[in-house]
Amino acid sequence: PRPILLTRHGESMDNVRGRIGGDNPLSDTGEIYAKKLANFVEKRLKSERAASIWTSTLERAILTASPIVGFPKIQWRALDEINAGVCDGMTYEEIKKNMPDEYEARMKDKLRYRYPRGESYLDVIQRLEPVIIELERQRAPVVVISHQAVLRALYAYFADRPLKEVPHIEMPLHTIIEIQMGVTGVQEKRYKLMD
Ligand code: F6P
Numbered sequence: 001p002r003p004i005l006l007t008r009h010g011e012s013m014d015n016v017r018g019r020i021g022g023d024n025p026l027s028d029t030g031e032i033y034a035k036k037l038a039n040f041v042e043k044r045l046k047s048e049r050a051a052s053i054w055t056s057t058l059e060r061a062i063l064t065a066s067p068i069v070g071f072p073k074i075q076w077r078a079l080d081e082i083n084a085g086v087c088d089g090m091t092y093e094e095i096k097k098n099m100p101d102e103y104e105a106r107m108k109d110k111l112r113y114r115y116p117r118g119e120s121y122l123d124v125i126q127r128l129e130p131v132i133i134e135l136e137r138q139r140a141p142v143v144v145i146s147h148q149a150v151l152r153a154l155y156a157y158f159a160d161r162p163l164k165e166v167p168h169i170e171m172p173l174h175t176i177i178e179i180q181m182g183v184t185g186v187q188e189k190r191y192k193l194m195d
Pocket of ligand 1 (some may be wrong): 015019021024030081082147149167
């Protein structure tokens, strides 16, 4: 069986500031993760010649992949983080204060709530379909370096979690989730690379 390795990008400057969305580089901690991830991937996939690294098109994901050498890298727009529309760049506190109705609506139905001029979790799930088809088709291991909401959706698909749980799945930074699809079903391992 061939593994799929899922990971969020290393901590970004926006993660540090508590801002959602955006497109900015890694913090120092995020850069350390990128190096540890490269080490892990190079060891774990040493003899896997056909393995590939898939990232979003956002800087924080591309930078997280950059220390990994020896495998082809593919950028997918479909792996970009949920588009927070008018709320992009805000903190949850700012949304709560300045757009209380939006905040409430999202709290009530996080799966279906669509950010004004942005996306919902359902939108994200839908745009991931081609990525999932391609992942299913691969015979070699794939490392997916993406974002919290997108990885919740991908993980839920492979781990067979119900739709309503998707927006609430825990998806910590600096952790690799390894999924193995075998005849007896899906097996999962987690590697926390930083304390
Ligand atoms: O905070 C990091 C982040 O990836 C944001 O860019 C994104 O809006 C958010 O997580 C998604 O998580 P949630 O759906 O819980 O707000």
